[in-house]
Amino acid sequence: NAGVTQTPKFRVLKTGQSMTLLCAQDMNHEYMYWYRQDPGMGLRLIHYSVGEGTTAKGEVPDGYNVSRLKKQNFLLGLESAAPSQTSVYFCASSLGLAGGKSSYNEQFFGPGTRLTVL
Amino acid sequence: GNSVTQMEGPVTLSEEAFLTINCTYTATGYPSLFWYVQYPGEGLQLLLKATKADDKGSNKGFEATYRKETTSFHLEKGSVQVSDSAVYFCALSISRYNFNKFYFGSGTKLNVKP
Numbered sequence: 001n002a003g004v005t006q007t008p009k010f011r012v013l014k015t016g017q018s019m020t021l022l023c024a025q026d027m028n029h030e031y032m033y034w035y036r037q038d039p040g041m042g043l044r045l046i047h048y049s050v051g052e053g054t055t056a057k058g059e060v061p062d063g064y065n066v067s068r069l070k071k072q073n074f075l076l077g078l079e080s081a082a083p084s085q086t087s088v089y090f091c092a093s094s095l096g097l098a099g100g101k102s103s104y105n106e107q108f109f110g111p112g113t114r115l116t117v118l
Numbered sequence: 119g120n121s122v123t124q125m126e127g128p129v130t131l132s133e134e135a136f137l138t139i140n141c142t143y144t145a146t147g148y149p150s151l152f153w154y155v156q157y158p159g160e161g162l163q164l165l166l167k168a169t170k171a172d173d174k175g176s177n178k179g180f181e182a183t184y185r186k187e188t189t190s191f192h193l194e195k196g197s198v199q200v201s202d203s204a205v206y207f208c209a210l211s212i213s214r215y216n217f218n219k220f221y222f223g224s225g226t227k228l229n230v231k232p
Contacts, residue, residue: 004161031217031218041224042207042222042225043162043220043222045219045220048217050217090161090162094218096218105211105218106152106164106167107162107164107220108164109154109161109162110161111161
């Protein structure tokens with residue numbers, strides 16, 4: 001049981017390049033999330049998904065796209081990277097409604113991807 | 119709206135000192151409250167949680183009590199160790215439209231010196 005895994009762990013991009021971050025979970029969780037973590041700002045929600053085939057915008061969605069084609073995977077894409085997207089990106093998952101009242105359900109986090117955009 | 123405010127760090131303590139990290143929240147509705155810990159180079163891990171008023175969450179010597187009257191969820195530990203050095207995040211979760219949204223504080227870095 002690997003939990004939540006993320007690839008890659010590190011990446012350096014040039015402005016304008018594109019890339020996809022992959023998140024995978026083996027806990028059969030319904031909900032998945034992408035956050036970015038910046039110094040002094042805690043975690044900010046980029047996009048989330050409440051089930052296979054669904055996605056929704058979070059607090060800071062601009063410049064990112066996501067897809068959830070399979071329940072266990074949640075992809076985050078940057079179509080044209082900008083220096084403002086330099087950050088540490090965390091994926092998380094949680095049980096969702098199947099685990100009872102959803103607010104009780106903790107989120108499980110991946111180890112993060114450190115992205116630098118030059 | 120919903121938000122979490124926690125004390126700014128870094129907090130520097132000597133080993134075996136008493137730890138308090140303050141956390142207060144604002145919420146529309148009845149949130150669940152969490153403390154997460156992030157060790158260097160790693161993702162966040164759940165430390166403890168409380169799902170209703172007056173509940174006490176505890177784990178690894180850490181405790182926090184859900185205080186609805188003061189809208190607080192302060193983290194405490196009686197005797198910290200060097201291995202407790204990490205960043206601690208307070209968070210609340212609210213159910214809305216079949217989705218539980220998390221709101222995280224900005225994190226408090228704890229440095230414990232031997």
